[in-house]
Amino acid sequence: ATGSVVATPAQYDAEYLSPVSIGTPAQTLMLDFDTGSSDLWVFSSETPKSSVQGQTVYNPSKSSTAKKLSGATWKISYGDGSSSSGSVYTDKVTIGGLSVSNVAVESAQKVSREFTAEADLDGLLGLAFSSINTVQPTQQKTFFDMAKPSLDSAVFTADLKYGKAGKYNFGYIDDSAYNGSLTYTAVDSSNGWWMFTSPGYAVGSGTLDSTSITGIADTGTTLLLVPSSVVTTYYKQIRNARYDSSQAGYVFPCSTSLPSFTYAVGNSQIVIPGKYINFAPVDSAGSSCFGGIQSDEGIGFSIFGDVALKAAFVVFDGSQSPRLGFASK
């Protein structure tokens, strides 16, 4: 089996949302596919009304295929400080024509204010390793792990785009979606993430600096978060860029033309065009813009978020020895 679903950007490409059908008859919600976590959770009929502001909710009592996972609970907090928690059902989940039965659908009984404020986001679909799923007392498998036995190939691919709809595919690699060839690189999944080491980077047309960057391929994080030495080197190339402590990041005039940022993958390179690194205006006047490359200070590793991933076609290979494949496009 295979599946293919659109990934539509929201809020200046801050997140990408995909339609997911849950239950019988189908209840379709817009979920944020997150390769940085491993819980499929949704706004639901159990979410306090005061916490639901525009989201579409999943109602298990209206699904003939829903089953309560008795005694199971979940609780998750993300690097940006947001969090959610609740109860667990199993139900049929269909993504882009790919149907999987008995998938753990985690019903939110609490969500933090960041999620309430995100009217377009109805939940998350975790695509990291099942070893970091938060359901207790019985840890649950991700949608991808549940689908794997039925897939033509044990892979999914992320083809996110700048300011327009991209795609997530399951079970196959669309060789027409990228240029040249895929370069595969080793993954350390021991902490549950798609972690890899980029052997170097370059700013603009400069030569490759062989400072390696170890981080996770994370579709759920908006920006590229890298060591401060790399951040400093990048913004040093931009006359009017400065660190704005009130924004806790580098900003520059929105009219600035930005240098590209290149990250190495094995012996090949992915070039992030400068315009991808102008993330969003920090003020309504739109005079000052927030950089798409910021520091990974305090995280413990770097994060190749959407700013980095949307410059590539990325294969998440979930075979016996997981690996990541990158190609330019």
Ligand SMILES: O=C(CN1CCCCC1)Nc1ccc2c(c1)OCO2
């Ligand atoms: O929290 C996230 C991504 N997260 C995915 C689920 C929705 C809410 C955002 N990323 C993240 C991860 C580490 C961080 C960080 C942000 O800010 C500082 O460290």
